[in-house]
Amino acid sequence: MNDFIITLVKLCPLIFLAGFIDSIAGGGGLISLPAYLFAGIPMHNALATNKLSSTLSTIVSTYRYIINKKFFLPVAVPSALAALIGAFFGAKATLAIDEKYLRYFLLIVLPLIAIFMLFNKKFGEEDTHSKNSTLKLVLLAMASGLVIGFYDGFFGPGTGTFLMLIYAKVLGFNLVNASGNAKITNLSSNIGSLVQFIIGGKVIFALGFIASIFGILGSWIGSGYAIKKGSGAIKPILIIVLIILFANVLRDVI
Numbered sequence: 001m002n003d004f005i006i007t008l009v010k011l012c013p014l015i016f017l018a019g020f021i022d023s024i025a026g027g028g029g030l031i032s033l034p035a036y037l038f039a040g041i042p043m044h045n046a047l048a049t050n051k052l053s054s055t056l057s058t059i060v061s062t063y064r065y066i067i068n069k070k071f072f073l074p075v076a077v078p079s080a081l082a083a084l085i086g087a088f089f090g091a092k093a094t095l096a097i098d099e100k101y102l103r104y105f106l107l108i109v110l111p112l113i114a115i116f117m118l119f120n121k122k123f124g125e126e127d128t129h130s131k132n133s134t135l136k137l138v139l140l141a142m143a144s145g146l147v148i149g150f151y152d153g154f155f156g157p158g159t160g161t162f163l164m165l166i167y168a169k170v171l172g173f174n175l176v177n178a179s180g181n182a183k184i185t186n187l188s189s190n191i192g193s194l195v196q197f198i199i200g201g202k203v204i205f206a207l208g209f210i211a212s213i214f215g216i217l218g219s220w221i222g223s224g225y226a227i228k229k230g231s232g233a234i235k236p237i238l239i240i241v242l243i244i245l246f247a248n249v250l251r252d253v254i
Helices: 003-025 027-039 041-065 073-093 100-119 133-154 159-169 175-199 204-230 231-253
Strands: none
Touching: 003 027, 003 041, 003 159, 003 175, 003 204, 003 231, 027 041, 027 231, 041 175, 041 204, 073 133, 073 175, 100 231, 133 159, 133 175, 159 175, 159 231, 175 204, 175 231, 204 231
């Protein structure tokens, strides 16, 4: 068995899992990027190739949310555009600000979010966005996209999860529609990053395309599960993702 096949055997099951989780609650990169590193791929190539497979997987889950009308276009599009701008400035900020301060902030915020969700049993079940005007929703979405896009460019882990939380808590969407809106916004920032990696020549296309088949399968099954089961099925997975993100940040700080 040659090295390429061994790499695929190590990588593909984890990419499937990442696609499944990401399509439901975001945070798939917390599994897929370490999977590439575990398979022995150098860091820059791992980042780039992971972005290829995750982008293709996100296209599939985004498509499924769209065809099932689990999104709100007037909110998703301006949020996606704002996320692109935020990601650009976030990437620039990494050159001037030590990201350890953000890690310390997340160590405080993530447990609070998880506790809030555990004790707020109806979080994300009701869709109350219609109580706000379209203009207010658009402005909130743009502000959210800008902030989370900045976070994505500056640091990144859990971007899709944070988008979901904001769409649900701030804009009033249920968790299924929040996930659909988040996918459109996250896809925008993924494509922007992927283009940069391709230009830089860091993508291992053969590996990325094969791994993406498993990521796409996971995304298809995961998004179907979320759409069918509703907000009640998304919430526990969302809490698990928050715990994984907290453990990831804690590990880096220690």
